[in-house]
Amino acid sequence: MREGHEAQVAARTDAHVARRMAGEKHPVEDFLFTYYPFKAGQLAKWNPGAGVLLELETSGDREYVDRRWYRTDGTVAEVDLESWRADRGEGARFIAALLSATLDREANLGCFGLHEWAMVYRMSEDERRHQQVPLRLSSAETDAVVERHRIQCSHHDAFRFFTAAARPRNTLQPTRAGMVGNEQPGCLHAGMDLYKWAMKIGPIAPSPLVLDCFDLALDIRTLDMEASPYDLRGWGYGVVSIETAAGKAEYMERQQAFSRRAQALRRRLLDALAAAGIS
Template sequence: MTAALAPAAPLDVADWRARRRAHEERVDAWLAPHLARRRAGAKHPVEDFLFTYYSHRPAQLRRWHPGAGVVLRGADPAEFGRDYRATAAGLTLDTAAVRARRAESVGWIRTLLAATAGRPAHLGCFGMHEWAMVYRQTQEEVRHNAWPLRLSPAGTAAVVEERGVRCSHFDAYRFFTAPARPLNQLTPTRERQHELEQPGCLHANMDLYRWAYKLSPLVPSELVADAFALAREIRTLDMRASPYDLAALGYPPVRVETPEGRAEYAAAQRGFAERAGTLRARLLAALGDD
C-alpha cells in the first residue's frame, strides 16, 4: 500500500489559475517553433526530437495538472477530466483511482527510478552511442542524412573502434547499426533495464521526461516541464557530441574524438547527472512511499 502524501493547503482560484497560466506560457515558448516547423514541413534534428521520439503530444504537455493531493477551490470538474472529483473543499485528483488503474506501470517506473538512483554514475561513454548509430553507414544511410557527418564514414568508424562502446541504455542500443552492436561491451534489453540503467547516462536522464509524463496527473505539470527542459539541454549535448556537423544550426561540435572534447563532454555529463538526480528524487517523492 502506498502511503498518502501530506495534503497541501487548498489553492484559491487566483493561485491555481496563475500556476496554470505560467505553465502554459512556459510550454508555449517550446511549442511555437516546433508547430511552425511542422506546418511548414521542416525538420530540426535537435529541437524536434522530444516531440517526435516521445509519445507525449504538444497539447498534452501544455495541459496543466496540479498533482496528487492538491485541492483547487472554484474549479470546474469539466476542465480537468475524469480523474478528478469534487469535494467539500474543492476539486482534487482521485489519486486512489488513478493508482489502481495504473498500478503495474507506476510500480515499474518507481522500481526503475529507485534502482537508477541507487547506482553510481558512469561517465566514460563519451557519447559513442550516437556514433554507433551511424557506424559503417554511408551519408545516404544515416538517420539525419540531411546533415553531413563531421568525419568521413571511415573516419567515423575508426573513432568507434578506437574508443569502444559501453552503452547501458536499451533504447539507444536498439538504434545501433548491425555491425556496431557486437562492439558494445553490454547487451542491453528491455528485460534488463532495471539492472543496467545508470544515472550518468544521457538517455536515461532524458527519459525522466518520459517517466514524468507517464506518471501524470499524479505528478504536477511543472515537474513534467522541468524534466522536458532538462531533456532539451541533454539532447543538445547529445547531438553536439555526435558525428553530425550541426554548426550551421548554431551547435558547435563537442569533439569527443579528442581528449579535450572528451573532458568537455564528461564535465557536462556530470552536471546533467546531478540535475537529473534531483528530478528523479522529486518524481519518487511525488509517488510517496510503499
C-alpha cells in the same frame, strides 16, 4: 498557475508546432516530440499533483478538471488516486523501481556519447536518420572513431538503434527486461527519459516538475547531438569532439552536471509517486 504553465509550454513548443505545420524538421528541438509519444498539447495540460485540492471558482475551472483521473466534490477537485492507481499502478511501480535503482548507483561517465556514433557505424548516407545534417568527419573517419574506442552503452533504447555491425562492439547487450538492473545516472538517455516518466505518471506529477524534466531532456539532447558525428554548426550549435582529449573532458564535465540534475529530479519524481501511494 494554469495560465502561467500554458505560457511556459508555448514558449518551449510554439516553434516546433510551426515547423510541423510547415513540414520542416529540426534535429535537436523536435526530438522530444518525435522520440517520445507526447504532443505539445499534452505537455500544456496543467496538473497540481497528487493530494492537492483545487478550488473551482468558474465554469471554466470545472470544465478543465472534467477529464480522466480527476474527481470533484462541491467546489473542489483533486486527482482521483484510487482510479489512477487502478489504471496506472503497475506501470507506476515499474517506474518507481527504475528510478530508485538508478538513484542508488554511482554515475558512469566514461561512455563519451559513442552511442550516436554506433548508430551510423558502417552505414551508407541514404540509411542515416538525419539526412539533412552532414557528418562532421568522413564516413571512414567516423567508423575509425568507433573502432578506436571501447563502447559501453547500458541503455536499451539507445542500443537498439546501433547498426548491426556496431552491436557486437558494445561491452553490454542491454535489454528492455534488464532496464532496472542496467540503468545508471550518468547515462544521457536515462536523464532524457525522466521527461517520459513524468509524462507517463500523468496528473500525479506537478507540472513544474514535468517542465523541469522537459528542460533537462532538451539540454541533454543538445549535448547528445553536439558530441555526435553530425555537424550542427549550421544550426547554431557547437562541437564536442569526443575523439580528442579536450572533447572527452568537456563531455564528461557536462555529463556530470546533467547527472546531478537528473538525480535531483528522480528524487522529486519518487516523492510524487509516494504521494500517490506508489513506492
